[in-house]
Amino acid sequence: MRRALTLQHRWDLAIRLLGRVGLWGITLAALMFLYLPIAILVIYSFNRSRLNAVWRGFTLDWYRSLFAGIGETGADVITGQIWDALFNSLWVGGIATLVATVFGTMVALALERFKFRRKTALEALLFLPIIIPDITMGISLLVFFSLVFQLVQTVTGVRLVLGLPTVIIGHIAFNISYVAVTVRSRIAELDPALEEAAQDLGANEWRTFYRVTLPLIFPGILSGALLAFTLSLDDFVITFFTAGVGSTTLPVFVYGMIKLSVTPAINAISTLMLMASFLIVLTSLALQRRSLRL
């Protein structure tokens, strides 16, 4: 009896050990799978060799080349284009974020605070841009724009082309959903009694909104905005379909560069973009945590 128990005990221990090792192993493998390519990209941005395959020692040259000749006449053509693309990205991201944040917040408030017909349908529609493939969204936007352009041309004779405005509209279209979902989770945490208390104390609807509702959901709005900005900055597919001449954003430009030649300069740009996104997402998360503690 005692022997059997001990055996059973040993067996349990072995299983538990196996489980622990297995769990760690799978976790590690998953993390490697996710982050190893990124780590390689970052490491090779410091590689002296022009080729990604071999390591020839540490250098900051590729970063330097990105910044070489800024403001000087006769700067490297590529460098100039990179910076143009970056500014395009920032413009698109900035405006799209601003508009999407306002509309997304309004949608979130409507969904969380009011009852109306077809609310469930609107909720489903809201998730659509998040779940449909980027490529579908990109193509549908392209078709939409060309239809609109044709219509405008037949009616007014004005010929419109794809450019920064179309890119911005495309980004607003998918960002509204992300902002709405983020802000909505914050509003859901907000006790409706707070708004009632404000009205009870003599604040009309508008003052209730900007004295109580807005300050309390603001961390959520900000984190939604940061998320939108990151998504906008990183988006390739939708931008690719809606961009025209002179409206190349950074991801689209990098894609173009790869087709010419793969230099570690691309690794350097990518690393910088990664860092920027990382910082923004961290800020967004920190804001969300802060809002939870409030």
Next chain:
Amino acid sequence: MKLAIELVDVVKTFRGQNQREFRAIEQLNLQIRDGEFFSLLGPSGCGKTTILRMIAGFESPTAGEVLIHGEAMGDRPPFHRPVNTVFQNYALFPHLTVAQNVAFGLEMEGIAQAQIRSRVGDALALVKLNGLENRRPRQLSGGQQQRVALARALVKQPEVLLFDEPLGALDLKLRKAMQLELKAMQQQVGITFVYVTHDQEEALTMSDRIAVLSEGKVLQVGTPTAIYEEPTCRFVADFIGESNFLLGQVIEQANGGLVVLVDGELTLSIPYEPELPVGKVITLVIRPEKVTLHPQTHHDPLALQGTIQDVVYLGTDTRFVVQLTSKSTLIIRRQNLHPGKLDRFTVGEAVKIRVTPNSMRVLEEGSLGPETASGVLNLS
């Protein structure tokens, strides 16, 4: 007499998710006098909070009218009504300090900053919170938050102050202290308090008058004494304090009283004005503290026979469950005045129970409903 609040034929229906209508309030008429401490008392789901929300303006009646100081409120929004509310979970603004919370309502009125500061100071002094002006609500204890909520409403000097179970989240000791404090404060400021609670003891402690509600209907309105001593229906007798219900049959009607056969065992003459036909079955309400227990050897012609089923020691008093000859049970409470004699009655012991006619309350309800909580009488 001036009325602070009047509800005239108020009906409120809600539409559920399945589009089915649910009647929260049915044809309600209620008059709350100026300057009184009025409680709306009832179990959860009886509609008391809905009534409060209709007075505050968060809900509008489906039919009927809410009047505040004689003025019909109609669809007037909460921010245009001369009432303020102390919410159940206080609803303090977490992003504002204590002083900013209290100042909020005055700022909405557009009062000058200097005056706001002095009035906020006065209000915080009234609730004994001076020195905590710059704290955030989350840095305060539950009791302190409760006081901030009170100050925030009081500072507006409303004609009527509404309370939605404001003490529910506090522990027992603090709740008892706050009850007395609220009552004292109401007498000090002299404004009408309308207080929603499900705690009958709380309502009895503080109120000038109480309305007992059940399933959207007012069952009885009266002073705490009237509600406790003279319940007009079974529900009130059962909900306020503990009650025993015994069936009785009218044997004859004689000079302002009834001769009743109580529990098929004892004939008593009970004072009762209205005429009742001979043979009618009535319900008798007996409070547990108004019955006395005696040993079997005690000679008393006005006593019921019973057997002790359970003895529970409760500190201030002892609670006995006694089974009568008719198999119905009776709950009896006896104050523990002489601690040494606690175990005078033991389980299984045969006893005599003395009921005095004056301590019985006659209800013209001939049956004991299935919802009876205590003192079930089995007539089989």
